[in-house]
Amino acid sequence: MSKNHENPSPRHAKGEDTRKKLVEAALGSFQAQGYRGTGLSQLLNESGFPRGSLYFHFPDGKEQLGVAAMQLARGEIGAGIDTAFEVAKNPTEALRLIADGFAAELETSGFARGCPVTTVALEAGDDTPGLRDACAQTYDDWIERLTAHLKAAGMGAARAGRLATFALSAIEGALILARSRRSTAPLYEAVDELSLLLK
Amino acid sequence: MSKNHENPSPRHAKGEDTRKKLVEAALGSFQAQGYRGTGLSQLLNESGFPRGSLYFHFPDGKEQLGVAAMQLARGEIGAGIDTAFEVAKNPTEALRLIADGFAAELETSGFARGCPVTTVALEAGDDTPGLRDACAQTYDDWIERLTAHLKAAGMGAARAGRLATFALSAIEGALILARSRRSTAPLYEAVDELSLLLK
Secondary structure (H helix, E strand, O other): OOOOOOOOOHHHHHHHHHHHHHHHHHHHHHHHHOOOOOOHHHHHHHHOOOHHHHHHHOOOOHHHHHHHHHHHHHHHHHHHHHHHHHHOOOHHHHHHHHHHHHHHHHHHOOOOOOOOOHHHHHHOOOOOHHHHHHHHHHHHHHHHHHHHHHHHOOOOHHHHHHHHHHHHHHHHHHHHHHHHHOOOHHHHHHHHHHHHHHO | OOOOOOOOOHHHHHHHHHHHHHHHHHHHHHHHHOOOOOOHHHHHHHHOOOHHHHHHHOOOOHHHHHHHHHHHHHHHHHHHHHHHHHHOOOHHHHHHHHHHHHHHHHHHOOOOOOOOOHHHHHHOOOOOHHHHHHHHHHHHHHHHHHHHHHHHOOOOHHHHHHHHHHHHHHHHHHHHHHHHHOOOHHHHHHHHHHHHHHO
16 A cells, blocks of 8 residues: 555555555465466466456566565565564574564465565576566665664674675575475574574 | 496487487576576577477476486586585685685676576476475485585584585575675675684
């Protein structure tokens, strides 16, 4: 729901709601079976919206929908990072809460749903520059948030930036192994190793 | 080239050569644009082989070709891991040599070619169980090799196993960030952080 409209007309609100549901459905599908493995027809069938609603909200096509999905993931996981650091006693506990979020998603989906951005990032190439940029900006955003939280916990700026990048690398990689091995163990082991560097 | 045949007929040798080239072409394409993003027609056009050669060597279709590509990657990168630990003075230097290999591949391909297994692993789902298993076995093989090398360098078995898994997580994740940011920095930063844990 757009915050730019304080009194949206019912019609506008309904359109925003349709757009949001389309983006959520797309993100879920990209997460489980990839960007290229997701057909727009299948997406419309599953979400129950008419083809016209897709063309109306995403006139530039699938890549535009992909960019919107990455922006949704960026905001959702970014908010998850912020919340974890707000409620946790220390950075290690915060990373464990972040791992809990990913572990729950993996387990409830039968290990189908890992990081919603990574699959798309690996598929995005020269033929989808907008999508590639949206993925890169998402990782940058998460690293900036992690850096800010590590600095707030007392770490020097340079060390915080390096550890934030490394923590994201380690967690993204662990998510791949966790999905592949159908076990959340690699995720929690990654947090345990990171905790040794956070001391 | 099969080692089971000491005196292959020229015809057999030619068939094995065709199979090998098809698998290499498939692996390169999966690495750059994903399993689902790779069309068999495009692959045949680029490799110059007739469609019949694909059906002959991979009668079960694309997934069978995918499994063979993952087995090729498993052997190639596995051998790279072994060589790195054989020539390096210590585990940190070995990880740096492994990073060098991935960095060269990223740079010569304009950051298109990251880990050849990860993209496929993330795309593989319930509809391609053979491919999913081949990816999981590949990661397991690499972790076993890393574990053996860390043990040979004097590390206890349990710690070696955990660090091997974590090192693979960190390097795989760093490869994703490196590809996305078009910079090899995350890869070498990951090795620097891992070196702190290897001490």
